[in-house]
Amino acid sequence: MPEERGEDLRKKVRRAAHMLLLRSHTKPGVKGWELRRALGKDFKMVLKLLDEELKDIGFKVVAKRPDGSDAGEGDLKEAVFYVTFKEPPDWPEVRGSGWRIDEMAALAACVAFISAKGGVASREELEDLLMSKMPRWKVPGILTRLIRAGYLTEVEEGLALGWRTRVEIDIELLLSLLLGSRGT
């Protein structure tokens, strides 16, 4: 009996990994209720086991509420689950993934500025901010790319933080690192 249970759990862990890693919707991530339907009542335990497996290769399973905050035990069904890096990536990994330094710098500046403005900043303010660091002609293209990737989102009042920023970036840490860093 315990062997059968063990085999069943292993199958479910594999299934959970496939669901979380292979994108089946337009956006990555799987909703808690979808995982529950596919994995059964013990889906929380399955995800915990998957998290243990992923730890060794530097990834982890995270559950986020729709507003981007970490989901608690009580709202796992409504939460969206993702697999993310456990630690920040290294420079070679980032370079290999196609990110350019000026795009990363622009993202850091936008996230910090929008957060400081209380969640929304006008497009003009962000453009002015970025133009202080990079050629003017580059700015609209970079903003468009960040919007398309889900790091920023267009709202009535201007631009706000997108779903991907809320999942991937520790905003509080970013702000404290920005304020603590020394200019050149």
Place this chain on the structure above:
Amino acid sequence: MSSQKRLEIFERVLDLVESVLRGKVDPFEVNVIQLLRRLREEFPKLKSWDEVNLDLESVLGLARIVVKQEEWVEHRASRLFIDPLLVTLKVETLDPKALATVLLKSWRPIVEARGVTPTFLEAAARYWMELPPFSGRREELPPEQEPSEGAELPWSAEEFEALLEAERTQLLSLLEERGGKLRYEEYVNRGEFWENVKRAYLLSFLATRGEVSLAKNPLTGEIYLVRPGKSAGTPRSMVVSFTKGEGDA
């Protein structure tokens, strides 16, 4: 108070609400209590449904300002509160590499594999079955046109750049005079036909290079030339039709 005066009050309140929601006015600069008192005084005198609707809209708008005030207090009290000016100064003093490092240290990217899933295969198979044969689609294409002899540009690269620069200077000074906004048609159609074509052609290059932006009024469909980077929304290309009028040679 006359109906006209009441309408003015409603309009003023609604404009104020719009400015606050767009972030142009600090929500705490609005005296919500005084405005609500004013609306309350006027309420028994309302004469038409239009006035009642405007009154309702104004009250709802003021309620949204109160929500904004609450959000402002919450944000100031949160650990995330930092003066935006401080962020701007920091961004200006750090080089791009240092800024990118700040992001890197607080970043845990999502891991995802993109591959063929059963859903994707199903959609692909459906698309393939519904796709008409290529021979059939090819017949619908218009025959390719050979470029005519006079199709080459009449300018060298240097001449073209000089023309663009002259056009840019002229346009920007005109925009400066008109407060940063100018009707596209008014700017382009002010000479002989081929002069106008040339101006529209040069403008398309200036817009692509980000030297000028185009904005379209969604209600009237009118297109305006505006200072670069001042248009709202994601940058995109815009098709502007150009027709030969009866009087054009």
